[in-house]
Amino acid sequence: MDWKPSRHSDIPIYQQIVDFIEKRIIYGEYPPGSILPSERTLAKMLEVNRGTIITAYDVLHSKGMVERIKGSGTKVSSDFWGLTRNRIPNWNLYVESGSFLPNLPMYQHIQDEIQERSLINFASGELAPDLTPYADFRHILSQSEFNHSLGYDHSQGNLSLRNTVADHLQEYKRIDCTSQSILITSGAQQALYLIVQCLLHPGDSVAIENPSYAYSLPLFRSARIKTHLLTVGEQGVEPDDIIALYKKHKIKMIFLNPIFQNPTGTLLSHERRTKILELSAELGIPVVEDDPYSLIPFSKEADTATLKSLDRNGNVLYISSLSKLVASGLRIGWIVGPQKVITRLADAKQQVDFGHSIFPQWIATEFLGADTFAGHLNHVQQRLLEKRNLLIASLERHLSDYVTFHAPEGGVHLWCSLKREVNEYRLLEAALRNGVVFVPGSLLGSEKGHMRLTFGRTETPLIEEGVLRLKQAFMMLT
Structure with a gap:
């Protein structure tokens, strides 16, 4: 037996042994009626105390996985598949087997x-x-008339909100788009999830910043996407590093947070922004721009032009939200991109949650469209x-x-x-x-x-x- 329990794990050793044997039984490696090693033998093989093995076998017996016969040892239950007794599911096994990985x-x-x-x-x-506009929200709730249907809305998001977001992006970020090229999402996190799930395949390679918020996201590992790192320097990532990753790994997508990057606060230089867009067009690699902070500069001289505002080829998928400007609990974000891509992502979102709730969309429409937003x-x-x-x-x-x-x-x-x-x-x-x-x-x-x-x-x-x-x-x- 090559396997040994880990003494550094938070899981008790006896439970690790239970889980290991239970998996072997479920996978058919220990068929019904087969004899398991004796307590002394298994203790020696696994380099643990005999008492630990006794405890593990007792747990397996209580779950109906094994039979303990005096003088004959321990064997896999002949009634393993539950013909005469009920069995408790091994929820630990189910939890560990899911394809969607947990946070670190x-x-x-x-x-x-x-x-x-x-x-x-x-x-x-x-x-x-002290930065949340509670007074504005109270005014909206008390003075504005809610007259929307309470059924499912458009899969891309409420049309009034999408039109308002389009106007907002043009006025504040110089991004030209229409309601057809916008998908309303449950914050930027869902936007990233939809892009990874719908536009990439298991085994694809992508480039992400290092350090970055994306570094810790399990959604890449869950989708079996290979991430390759772009070092963030004083002026952001180096465009030549993108070329090197493309030559070596044939990266399919680039994920960037160019304006006041999370976590470094770095501002990608304008020269590098332009160069990255040129590379994107030359290599045919889309750029996913996550932009939570471009409306939060601390001086008027800061160059906060987004990649999307500079994009002339339609190569940038642009993500933003109200989480860092208004309130994270609204769960209002959006993706801007080619209509064909937006339609694909909207279809996936509809399968996941049947579209976004109308109430936060209505509040976001009223708030973004109000004269008080600039203040x-x-x-x-x-x-x-x-x-x-x-x-x-x-x-x-x-x-x-x-x-x-x-x-x-x-x-x-x-x-x-x-x-x-x-x-x-x-x-x-x-x-x-x-x-x-x-x-x-x-x-x-x-x-x-x-x-x-x-x-x-x-x-x-x-x-x-x-x-x-x-x-x-x-x-x-x-």
């Missing part, structure tokens, strides 16, 4: 901590309550700049011995490099004990020694206190 355990841990505890939150990429956007820009400046000042005052960082020109993320060799995950646990949370850099990229601090969600009066608690966590480990 550390991400799950961070989310659990955020939901269950009151923490100073430098981890979530959403807006703080809200200006408010968000100013308050986020205040939060960024306060975070930078606090880091310089309290953590200059521990981190260096790049000050972003927009967006909500600040990317820190650790000056000292510290295990990021131990640092996270120490921070959680002190009541503050961040995202370790290793969850977002291939290199260790970084951390992402997101200032959009943190309430302004708590930012400096959060940095002080981070300092305490560093001091506990160094």
